[in-house]
Amino acid sequence: MITRIPGKVASRSRAVIHNGIVTTVATSPVKSASMLExxxxxxxxxxxxxxxxxTSKAKIITAMVYLADMSRKGELNQxxxxxxxxxxxxxxxxxxxxLEGADLVEIVVTAAV
Incomplete structure (x- = not known):
């Protein structure tokens, strides 16, 4: 069974759970913020x-981070x-x-439930 947690946009889920694994994607809701924020x-x-x-971040298996400007990776690292x-x-x-619009960072994680 696949469980989907609805997102703000009807065509996107905030998270999907299948066989004890959850995948989720997030960007900042504040597009005018700095890379760090x-x-x-x-x-x-x-x-x-x-x-x-x-689940929680203690159970994250992998994370993929997409950055609009790799020269600012230090801010992400902080x-x-x-x-x-x-x-x-x-x-x-x-x-x-x-990345789309004013997004500077998008993060995808896979975690155990």
Missing amino acids: QARLALAAIDQNLADAG AWDEWVDMANPPQRACLGVA
Whole structure:
């Protein structure tokens, strides 16, 4: 069975759960914020999505971070280091990509439920 947690847009789920694995994606709701603040807000959204799916950042398996400007990865790293569960750090990869609109960061995580 696949469980979907509805998003703000009808065509997108905030999280999808299947066979004990949850996948979720988040961006910052505040597009005018700096890279650091967008990263913090996106990570907070990840926390909420995981909680709504019945899990937490302690159970993240992998994280993929898409950045609009790789030269500002240090700001993401600062937000990540403030947020990550250091007892259970997941694998993480960062890619520089063209993001939509004013998004500076988009984060995708896969976690166990």
